[in-house]
Amino acid sequence: MQESHHNRQVWSFSLYFCLGVVVCETFHYSVPEEKKSGSLVANVLKDLKVDVKGLSARRAQLASEGTKQYFQLDPHTGTVILQDRIDREALCSQKDPCILHSEIVLENPLQVHRIEVQIEDVNDNSPQFSKKQFLFEIPEQTPLNTRFLLESATDADRGDNAVQNYTLSLNDHFRLGIQSHSDGSKSAELILEKQLDREENAQLFLILSAIDGGTPKRTGTANIVIDVLDNNDNVPQFQQTLYNVKLLENASPNTLVAKVEATDRDVGSNADITYSFSQVPENVLRSFKLNKHTGELAVAGLIDYEENRNYAINIKATDGGGLSDYCKVKVEVEDTNDNAPEVTLTSLISPLPEDSPTDTVVALFRVTDRDSGDNGRTACTTEANLPFLLKASANNYYQLVTQQTLDREKASEYNITIAAIDQGSPRLTSVRIISVQISDINDNSPVFEKSSYEMQLWENNIPGLLIGLVQARDLDTERNAKIMYSVLPGKVSGQPVSSYVSINSETGNLYAIRSLDFEQVKDFQVTVRAVDSGSPPLSSEAIVRVAVMDENDNAPFILYPLQNGSSPSSDLVPRGAEAGYLVTKVVAVDRDSGQNSWLSYELLKATEPGLFSVGAQNGEVKTMRPINKRDSFKQKLIIGVRDNGHPTQSTSATLSILLVDGFSDPYMKMVAVPKDEVVEQEDRTLIMYLVICLAVISFIFLLSVVVFVSIKIHKRRKFIETSTMNFPVGPNFPENHGDADAGSLSRAYNYEVCLAGGSLNSEFRFLRPLFPVFSVEPAQSQGVQRISPSSQDLPSHEVEGQLKCQARGAVSEDAAARSGGPSCTGNQPITANANIGQNDWLSYQ
DSSP states (O other): HHHHHHHHHHHHHHHHHHHHOOOOOEEEEEEEETOOOEEEEEEEEHTOOHHHHHHHHHTTTTEEEESSSOOOTOOOOOOEEEESSOOOHHOOOOOSEEEEEEEEETTTEEEEEEEEEEEOOOOOOBBBBBBBEEEEEEEETTTTTTTTEOOOOOOOOOOGSEEEEEEEEOSSSSSEEEEETTTOOOOEEEEOOSSSOOOTSSSSEEEEEEEEEESSSSSSEEEEEEEEEEOOOOOOEEEEEEEEEEEETTOOOOEEEEEOOOOSSSGGGGGEEEEEEEEEEHHHHHEEEOOOTEEEEEOSOOTTTTTTTEEEEEEEEOOSSSSOOOEEEEEEEEEEEEOEOOOEEEOOOOEEEEEOOTTTTEEEEEEEEEGGGGGOOOOEEOSSSSSSSEEEEETEEEEEEEEEOOOTTTEEEEEEEEEESSSSSSSSSEEEEEEEEEOOSSSSOEEEOOSEEEEEEEEEEOTTTEEEEEOOOSOOHHHHHHHEEEEEOOEEETTGGGEHHHHHHHHOOOEEEEEOOOTEEETEOOOOOEEEESSSSOOEEEEEEEEEEOOOOEEEEESOOOOOOOOOOEEEEETOOTTOOOEEEEEEOOOSGGGGGEEEEEEEESSTTEEEEEEETTTTESSSSSOOTTTSSEEEEEEEEEESSSOOEEEEEEEEEESSSSOOOSOOHHHHHHHHHHHHHHHHHHHHHHHHHHHHHHHHHHHHHHHHHHHHHHHHHHHHHHHHHHHHOOOTOOOGGGGGGGTTTSSOOOOOOOOSOOOOOOOOOOOEEEEEEEEOOBBBBBBBBBEESSSSOOOOOOEEEEEEEOOOTTSOOHHHHHSSSSOOTOEEEEEEEOOTTTTTEEEEE
């Protein structure tokens, strides 16, 4: 309607004007907005029906309505061009269409042609909301399908370029309703679809988008914050919505700025009002504080005019039910001269290599002062005795450069104080500390705490046992100070050192790989190398001496008498021995060392405890009292040998001692056992065994006796034959040679005496003549010792002789085998007593 009415007015005016002038005609053109200056609008030659010459001859002119000329006519070409850029929204606002009127005047004859140029809209404006965020406080019991009108977005463009649609971000409670109006505009509203539950979700955040219809489409957004409230029907109200106050900068803390007050018609908790800041920037929170109970706004921090000249503080009053009202406090800050110089660091090299050359630029900074005049003129200084120098540059820039070599090991960090002072009154100074880290280069080798280490390790250690720790330190840092340890190749007892110890490459812990034996390896040394991880790597070495400590892991070993598992040897003691008589000596050794090898001897068990004693230190077995006839013929001693280690190790030796009559030389003992006593003891024992054996296995025993007797006869015959061959016999020996001494034998005989080393219960003794002997010759090669009476006078009825058989060499195995009888073993003395002639001799085997 408006457009048609406007067209009728234009045609009426044109008709009226044409009636007053010769002729007129209206031309219609269009041009988009935002075209740059000089753009072509139209060529009017064709519409005016004139050529270029006619247009110039008739002095064509273009006149625009209004004070500003947007178009220009070129009389030489007939083109109408833009003289200035046109903004449709600034020119016509919301008027549509937007038309600019001009006139072309031709002279001779006078003609006036009206030109209408329509400014077409382009989509150069996005939809906008009045606020970036809209807050809705909705009680949780609001009925479903309740509508909440949203503020419409505005778009300076028109038509299709204006707002065409609205969208809402996805959510569970609301959907968006679009309302179209008669003027073509659209509005949006929130429609509640799902019941709100404040306990489940007290606040919702939605995004409302407005979209225009241009190409490309433009969009404007606003945030919708929905606070879900408890039921409350009265909203607090401030007494005034705007408070204007003035505040001097640098006001002291707790200075009262303003007091806001709101009232609520409700009662109880819904009328309890608390005050809080509402969507205020961070600088407001730093500078002001609000008493939530009284509404008093006070200074909390520094108020700086140069930082903020005014503050707009939104304060919210909320009752106990969650309903709120808002007011605004505008604070205007009044200025004072209070600005100190500012040091602004532009660049900094940190960390700085310690091998940096002199005049290296470490830092570049600028000193500024927000004041003016003398208050803004500054000077900059730094502390002395530093390896850095301050150089001034243009525009208040300063360079911090090195003036001497650096050493990180002496100083790894420098905190350089930069002091800037202005020329105001009073003078203000600011200080900036620049921290420069000195980075490391690998210029230090690892250094061990000691050049050599002394460590101890007990023998019989478990493999993998920690021996000790070696540590090296590197004055460098990070990778240059990361140390790796290794054991250099070497030999220990002819074997690689790597088979004895290993080292943790990171910690320096030294471990034993194998179990060591002090008796094999008493000490050894290894060389440990420490290498850092720098480039190039640096290293150092240290000697580690490991002493193997002895443990008491070896029991004493009996050397004499030999304990070889067979029957122990017997030592012979004359019955006439007095107290202190040396019977024998127990010899033992210990492979350990030190006090672990100190041995002590003790008598553990004896047939007659009071008869013998053992030397605690030397192991000598001696008689404690004279031997009498009542003492048992066979004595058995168990002697313990104990070392001095911890724990103590011990062993024992078993000695068999025979008490015999008829000899006095302790070095040559010959057997002279009372026959009656031996026979009596053997008879009792044999009778007991015979009764038992006959009752149990009589048949087997008889068979065994037959076999045993047969074997013994066979061995006896073999022995006699062998002896006859080995020993010479003198057939012309006088039979009555031995009659010179009364009581002597008429002939000389050899006697074989066999003594078993076991108990008396298991011994068999044989005393039988072997053969006559006519000459005396040594027969060591045959394992026989021959003894002739001395030239001295002997007793008429007794000859004493002794023979001491050694375990090794005394009687060879061949001689024993040829003789067919038992041989002396160990260190068993054998004593024999017989009445013989002066030229007779005895042979003992």
